[in-house]
Amino acid sequence: MRVADLWWWMLGGSAILSALVFILLLIALRRRGAADNRQPGRTRVWIGWLGLVMPVGVLMVLLAFALWVGQRNLPVGPAAQTVQVTAFNYGWEFCYEDGSCSQGVLRIPAGQPVDLDITATDVIHSLWIPRLAGKMDAIPGQVNRLRIEADAPGTFEAVCAEYCGVGHADHRFVVEAYAAGAPAGRTEAAE
Amino acid sequence: MNVIQLHHDLTRIWNNEPGWRGVFSSVSHTTLGKRFMITAAVFFGIGGVLAMLIRAQLATPASAFTGPEVYGQIFTMHGSIMMFLFAIPMLEGFAIYLLPKILGARDLAYPRLTALGWWCYLFGGTIMLLALLGGVAPDAGWFLYPPLSGKEFTPGVNSDVWLLGITFVEISALAAAIEITVTILKFRAANMSLTKMPILAWYLLATAGMMIFGFPPLILGSILLEVERAFGWPFFQPELGGSPLLWQHLFWLFGHPEVYIIFLPAAGALSTIIPVMARTPLIGYGAIVTAVMALAFLSFGLWVHHMFTTGIPHMALGFFSAASVLVAIPTAVQIFAWIGTMWAGRPKFTLPMYYIVGFFVVFVLGGLTGVMLAIVPFDQQVHDTAFVTAHLHYVLVGGFVFPMLAAAYYWMPHVTGRTRVMRVGIAAFWLIFIGFNLTFLQMHLTGLLGMPRRVYTYPVEAGWTLLNLTSSVGAFMQAFGFGLFALDIALQRRLGKPTRRDPWEAETLEWAMPTPPPQYNFASLPTVSSREPLSDNRRIGVDLAAGKGLLGRAIGGRRETLAVDIVTGAPEHVAILPGSSLTPLFTALVFGGFFMSMLLGIYWLAPVFIVGAAVMIWRWVATTGTTHDPGPVDAGNGYYLPTGFAIRGSVGYWGSVLAVAASGTLFASLVFGYFFLWVVAPNWPPPGAFGAYLLEPIIVTAGALLAVVAARLGLRNFDRSRSGAIAAAAGSALAIAGLLAGAIRHLPEPTFHAFAATGWALTGFAVFSCAVGALAQLFVHRRIASGHVIAQRPHELRTAAVWSDYGVGVAVVVAWLLGLSGAAL
Amino acid sequence: MTALIKMVSGLIAWAVSFSVLYALHGLGCALGWTEQAVPGLTQARVVLLVTWILLIAAHGVLLVWLLRSCATQMQRIGVAIGWIGLGATIVTGLPILAISSCV
Ligand code: HEM
Numbered sequence A: 001m002r003v004a005d006l007w008w009w010m011l012g013g014s015a016i017l018s019a020l021v022f023i024l025l026l027i028a029l030r031r032r033g034a035a036d037n038r039q040p041g042r043t044r045v046w047i048g049w050l051g052l053v054m055p056v057g058v059l060m061v062l063l064a065f066a067l068w069v070g071q072r073n074l075p076v077g078p079a080a081q082t083v084q085v086t087a088f089n090y091g092w093e094f095c096y097e098d099g100s101c102s103q104g105v106l107r108i109p110a111g112q113p114v115d116l117d118i119t120a121t122d123v124i125h126s127l128w129i130p131r132l133a134g135k136m137d138a139i140p141g142q143v144n145r146l147r148i149e150a151d152a153p154g155t156f157e158a159v160c161a162e163y164c165g166v167g168h169a170d171h172r173f174v175v176e177a178y179a180a181g182a183p184a185g186r187t188e189a190a191e
Numbered sequence B: 001m002n003v004i005q006l007h008h009d010l011t012r013i014w015n016n017e018p019g020w021r022g023v024f025s026s027v028s029h030t031t032l033g034k035r036f037m038i039t040a041a042v043f044f045g046i047g048g049v050l051a052m053l054i055r056a057q058l059a060t061p062a063s064a065f066t067g068p069e070v071y072g073q074i075f076t077m078h079g080s081i082m083m084f085l086f087a088i089p090m091l092e093g094f095a096i097y098l099l100p101k102i103l104g105a106r107d108l109a110y111p112r113l114t115a116l117g118w119w120c121y122l123f124g125g126t127i128m129l130l131a132l133l134g135g136v137a138p139d140a141g142w143f144l145y146p147p148l149s150g151k152e153f154t155p156g157v158n159s160d161v162w163l164l165g166i167t168f169v170e171i172s173a174l175a176a177a178i179e180i181t182v183t184i185l186k187f188r189a190a191n192m193s194l195t196k197m198p199i200l201a202w203y204l205l206a207t208a209g210m211m212i213f214g215f216p217p218l219i220l221g222s223i224l225l226e227v228e229r230a231f232g233w234p235f236f237q238p239e240l241g242g243s244p245l246l247w248q249h250l251f252w253l254f255g256h257p258e259v260y261i262i263f264l265p266a267a268g269a270l271s272t273i274i275p276v277m278a279r280t281p282l283i284g285y286g287a288i289v290t291a292v293m294a295l296a297f298l299s300f301g302l303w304v305h306h307m308f309t310t311g312i313p314h315m316a317l318g319f320f321s322a323a324s325v326l327v328a329i330p331t332a333v334q335i336f337a338w339i340g341t342m343w344a345g346r347p348k349f350t351l352p353m354y355y356i357v358g359f360f361v362v363f364v365l366g367g368l369t370g371v372m373l374a375i376v377p378f379d380q381q382v383h384d385t386a387f388v389t390a391h392l393h394y395v396l397v398g399g400f401v402f403p404m405l406a407a408a409y410y411w412m413p414h415v416t417g418r419t420r421v422m423r424v425g426i427a428a429f430w431l432i433f434i435g436f437n438l439t440f441l442q443m444h445l446t447g448l449l450g451m452p453r454r455v456y457t458y459p460v461e462a463g464w465t466l467l468n469l470t471s472s473v474g475a476f477m478q479a480f481g482f483g484l485f486a487l488d489i490a491l492q493r494r495l496g497k498p499t500r501r502d503p504w505e506a507e508t509l510e511w512a513m514p515t516p517p518p519q520y521n522f523a524s525l526p527t528v529s530s531r532e533p534l535s536d537n538r539r540i541g542v543d544l545a546a547g548k549g550l551l552g553r554a555i556g557g558r559r560e561t562l563a564v565d566i567v568t569g570a571p572e573h574v575a576i577l578p579g580s581s582l583t584p585l586f587t588a589l590v591f592g593g594f595f596m597s598m599l600l601g602i603y604w605l606a607p608v609f610i611v612g613a614a615v616m617i618w619r620w621v622a623t624t625g626t627t628h629d630p631g632p633v634d635a636g637n638g639y640y641l642p643t644g645f646a647i648r649g650s651v652g653y654w655g656s657v658l659a660v661a662a663s664g665t666l667f668a669s670l671v672f673g674y675f676f677l678w679v680v681a682p683n684w685p686p687p688g689a690f691g692a693y694l695l696e697p698i699i700v701t702a703g704a705l706l707a708v709v710a711a712r713l714g715l716r717n718f719d720r721s722r723s724g725a726i727a728a729a730a731g732s733a734l735a736i737a738g739l740l741a742g743a744i745r746h747l748p749e750p751t752f753h754a755f756a757a758t759g760w761a762l763t764g765f766a767v768f769s770c771a772v773g774a775l776a777q778l779f780v781h782r783r784i785a786s787g788h789v790i791a792q793r794p795h796e797l798r799t800a801a802v803w804s805d806y807g808v809g810v811a812v813v814v815a816w817l818l819g820l821s822g823a824a825l
Numbered sequence C: 001m002t003a004l005i006k007m008v009s010g011l012i013a014w015a016v017s018f019s020v021l022y023a024l025h026g027l028g029c030a031l032g033w034t035e036q037a038v039p040g041l042t043q044a045r046v047v048l049l050v051t052w053i054l055l056i057a058a059h060g061v062l063l064v065w066l067l068r069s070c071a072t073q074m075q076r077i078g079v080a081i082g083w084i085g086l087g088a089t090i091v092t093g094l095p096i097l098a099i100s101s102c103v
């Protein structure tokens, strides 16, 4: 997944940058050199190159990459299905294109992009399926669209990420991704 | 004059009143700065205890220690106390105590306002604490999102406590911000131009400026939410055309700058301490000033990064993501300037240095995770998880607590005049440093593994048990560390040996006075020619004490200090400051009465207190000024300067300009809210037909013109000023009449729809502003009669004009906005 | 005071530019300016692009004015801030180039 790539790149970059800062700091503390601040060139190195040029370079690359990844995750282009999601204290309701609804379990076809149209009826919640996508808030009076896609059939835990009152910690649901082609709802015979 | 006699007289003039009365009437910045810091430290302790409760609860899965109701109050109060009752007041206290001392002045610009600020803080904080003890504390998270915090889902007083208590404290923050700004601009040592100021002053100038523009959106949001809760005006209810997102915008429009407001003073302390410890000047003074200004502005363009998951279009998120990334650059400039300074010098490894190194480690990591959070797709993953909890503590503790601990050790010899006694400080450092990282480092991972924040429990199967348990162990370790630190400070205060003056060999003016400092700071005021006055003249402290500087005199029992030209620092006038007074306490009590009557729901009583507040403020300003100006005074060193009574750009004038700027920001936020709801909120347009109306806006405009022209005439020709003031007040009154007529005749009930609610809110704000303007004009009218304002002392006319022009300006905007809106709806 | 305001004018200009772009974007999306104006470009994007370029030009003019006086340290800081404002307006506007306007 692209967001995971982003994370590993950022972690690696941060490790290098923090190492650089800490090593410079350590040397600065241990050098105990003669006060050489009278040499004019130094300020340019510290502030110009290290303080300005280096971060500008790193950050611009990161920003471009990030905007590109974000753009790719947007719900543009056709989705296999659109599901109406309603969050409330303390449950989740999912209504599908065929008019059926389910509570507490979201069923989606695997391997296909699915759009969730998310709203809430009481307070603000946030829909988060950690292994499938980023969060999207469920806000009363407004519908937010989130695109998700499960690579393979399976079950995925989901939680409410925005504090919504005393039941917040247990405001959860599960996602069941069935093999595409099999009609919705047939995979969980065990249920 | 005899030097001993001089000190004796100055002590008599500047000291607090003896006994209990002095406790209530002190206006001294030294006393109040210490009080602010001690109170904030107590709140830090309380917030810390709450943090321990959180960590005790989360240490094991399915813990039965607290239930979700209590847990909600605990984490909300921890966050709110740490941000509003610890960090902000602590930095205010820090600035209040140090600022006049590093600038070479004897006190702040408005000593009684300092006292008012402290009382407001104390009372607001007490309201919050009582609610916590009573089990009715706020419980919707420190950003109090509606609808959860609204009447329907929080029927108790919990949210009201937050809205009213925090707003009360906010008043004190705004007062401090205005005071700090004016003090930096006007009260400096002779010839201290802006670019010769100690670097800390630039940081505090930026901080105070940010507070003036950053706090009003939150104050507005709090007022709107409180009005919604109390009277049902639907600002945030989508069914009636409101939007919960409006709150989020207003909150974070304050909330992000807040983070930098907290960080900048601490960074200023670092920029002050590091060069001293490295025994070399700070490299890149100009670059740092530039970076600080960039931070101050850019941080206002980041707020939406707290709202990346609210469904705002990606392009808009992109604007804010880019700005959030950019803000890392000025921070990097400072980090490398500090390291470069140490590189250039020969650092001594004193106790403050331990905390500074701790700062570098913790803050750099927090800054890097901050950049990660600025990245939209990544933030959408980790937003509202333990990762964010970890990040925010790395930034806040790294960027504020560690530098402040360094600052505490650095300035303790100044506050107490004593040196450190024992080595407990080192042990405390290691406990805090290791404990902190043990608490929060792996919390990044806990968040990445999917643990949301603000959950009171988690299942065993989630696999977060070990991570949470170690976090809790770390937290308790830290708590011991802070306990030891408190002990160390207490020991230093009681048992430390007296220190010599300037023990660190620093270069800034606060070390050119005896320690602990006398209430008047300097027996005579310094003149500077560089940023390092102490290395220019090693004997400067002795010279000043011997009365060889400016204003080394004690005449007529007046509290005098020097005011300078804003840019060049050339001596401009002698400011005469008020002495001890009970007025601030009583004014704060009246404010408190207002907040309490709102909190208890006794709404008919609230207007009584508003009138009371107006009376108090009237009496307050009535005690300033004079009817017989002593004329130009001999300030010493060959300067003959007028007093502050007789000049145009007095400190009162500048304070009014800044207060109007803050009020204007609040107004701008309200106008933003109006359009935001109109464009974004659901259920617009409101049901029914509305037309434009022009009559009332024209009346308001006529009143405004009258007010502005009349004030101008009075300013131009003093003989007309009395009638001018009356006419200006009448103009404001006409504007008020027009505003009210327009609203009553054309706006529906405020509870009908968000359109009507915002319309009434705009009207109410405009009426209030005009009323203030009218009162200001009536006030000068009285002052002309009483002889305080004469042709040679006209500055109150200018100040009144600022208020009345602003009031009618707001009225005109509101009247036309509402008058024409109907046509577009 | 004017010297101080002049010193930070580059950043004030950025704040104005940023607000204008953000407000215009919100307005455009709310009013549904998502038709193709020029092939490949929506109306919202065209409006934003034009505004952005004008704002950058305004920053350039400001910078030229600031560059005329560099005698005092405050004026030199003002020039640096002028550059920062220009850079910040360019960078914060970059999403206009590549990101879909209203999703
Ligand atoms: C000194 C040791 C501290 C510890 C052990 C600590 C611990 C915690 C914990 C466990 C949470 C709750 C996270 C959750 O909701 O899951 C929290 C939240 C928070 N803390 Fe701290 N904290 C400390 C200091 C501070 C300081 C110094 C500040 C600010 C200056 C601060 C500001 C906050 C804020 C704003 C929240 C969020 C509250 C909310 O979610 O509404 N904390 N802290």
Ligand SMILES: [Cu+2]
Residues within 6 Å of the ligand: A087, A124, A125, A126, A160, A161, A162, A163, A164, A168, A171
């Ligand atoms: Cu929820």
Ligand SMILES: [Cu+2]
Residues within 6 Å of the ligand: B255, B256, B259, B302, B303, B305, B306
């Ligand atoms: Cu932020």
